[in-house]
Amino acid sequence: MAFILRRGMATMASVKRANKVVCIGRNYADHIAELNSARPKQPFFFQKPTSSILLPGEGPVIRPRGVNLHYEVELAIVLGKQVKDLEADDDKGALDAIESYALSIDMTARNVQNEAKKKGLPWDISKGFDTFLPLSQTIAKSAIPDPHNIELYLTVNGEPRQDDSTELMLFRVPRILSDISKVMTLEAGDIILTGTPKGVGPVVPGDVMRAGIRVNGKELEEAKIEVA
Amino acid sequence: MAFILRRGMATMASVKRANKVVCIGRNYADHIAELNSARPKQPFFFQKPTSSILLPGEGPVIRPRGVNLHYEVELAIVLGKQVKDLEADDDKGALDAIESYALSIDMTARNVQNEAKKKGLPWDISKGFDTFLPLSQTIAKSAIPDPHNIELYLTVNGEPRQDDSTELMLFRVPRILSDISKVMTLEAGDIILTGTPKGVGPVVPGDVMRAGIRVNGKELEEAKIEVA
Ligand SMILES: [Mg+2]
Ligand SMILES: [Mg+2]
Numbered sequence A, B: 001m002a003f004i005l006r007r008g009m010a011t012m013a014s015v016k017r018a019n020k021v022v023c024i025g026r027n028y029a030d031h032i033a034e035l036n037s038a039r040p041k042q043p044f045f046f047q048k049p050t051s052s053i054l055l056p057g058e059g060p061v062i063r064p065r066g067v068n069l070h071y072e073v074e075l076a077i078v079l080g081k082q083v084k085d086l087e088a089d090d091d092k093g094a095l096d097a098i099e100s101y102a103l104s105i106d107m108t109a110r111n112v113q114n115e116a117k118k119k120g121l122p123w124d125i126s127k128g129f130d131t132f133l134p135l136s137q138t139i140a141k142s143a144i145p146d147p148h149n150i151e152l153y154l155t156v157n158g159e160p161r162q163d164d165s166t167e168l169m170l171f172r173v174p175r176i177l178s179d180i181s182k183v184m185t186l187e188a189g190d191i192i193l194t195g196t197p198k199g200v201g202p203v204v205p206g207d208v209m210r211a212g213i214r215v216n217g218k219e220l221e222e223a224k225i226e227v228a
């Protein structure tokens, strides 16, 4: 896998197995509103290349020239087994497929994405630059008893920008895994990003992003991301 | 990698290393015209998941319900080394990065793609179903002295549908690898699809696609694809 060879970290064994990273778009109503997007009738998704993964300590995030770079904090799921044609009401099947979690920032070249949307072109360039996927350490499954009841936050230079509960997800994890797995077989190690709450915005060179997860008001140390 | 575990073929070692499959869109003028698309000023690209790869003998291609399924025959490049920030005029660097070739069919859910284009949504669903990337055996680099001077063809039930020279590519291999590698680092084993010539069209259940490559008028046996 790309980033084993390139980065050679000895930990995070499961993340290193990633074949693909699949991301849900528009999964929080207030985020849809802030970008003036249409609310999807069903989950839609896109891929980020595994080459975009930035492991803890590997920063900074590259600001490509001419790019309006936005952060989007998201809960990431790391799969522990193959998932294919999962039924949308199979809550147990979905939960069983989860090996662990991570916090992620879905870095997005917003102007490039807006141009692609306007022209009906793919999103891959806007989402896929190297370093566009900062991840936290992996988070044990047991540390997140309910993925729909945690708080995600992100600050820029110490100023709060995003802070919402995952209970606001429009499509929940079983539905997400179901819809994706009816198109593409998911494999152990694959990573799923579950969408971002409101508050996305730009970062410029020198800005420091800090992000984390609270479970019942308590900070998860392993979920912390700090990246310039 | 997904399809090692799932498919367990002992050959095609290089293809099995694929982390990502990156595909160029609209790279032949007559194909752009037949889909009434705009001619791109620079190459744009999208990903197919590695889970969509269909190795020789593994058919058929799945026809998802409600999908208008189109074939697109394309020359695929298999990389033998990392490529990052390649310059567009670095013909030698591009050629050195190629380990081998394959023939590919970029199966596309055309109605899903058209809907995505209209709504400004990602192309991933339309391009990413399991089995949507039939590949030939790998083709030794030496069998294709010039990737811009071979003929690609595809027939459906024996009827010719696509048959054109790769000399018609709008953006050639060095430019393609350059543009992609300035966004995402390419790794050994990654696969690049170089776009389809004119003649794309639908296939329905029971149809048999046969595709191949001619070099100086001579058929390459290892490039043949036959898939239902
Ligand atoms: Mg996102
Ligand atoms: Mg891999």
Ligand SMILES: [Mg+2]
Binding pocket: B023, B024, B025, B072, B074, B106, B195, B196
């Ligand atoms: Mg194509």
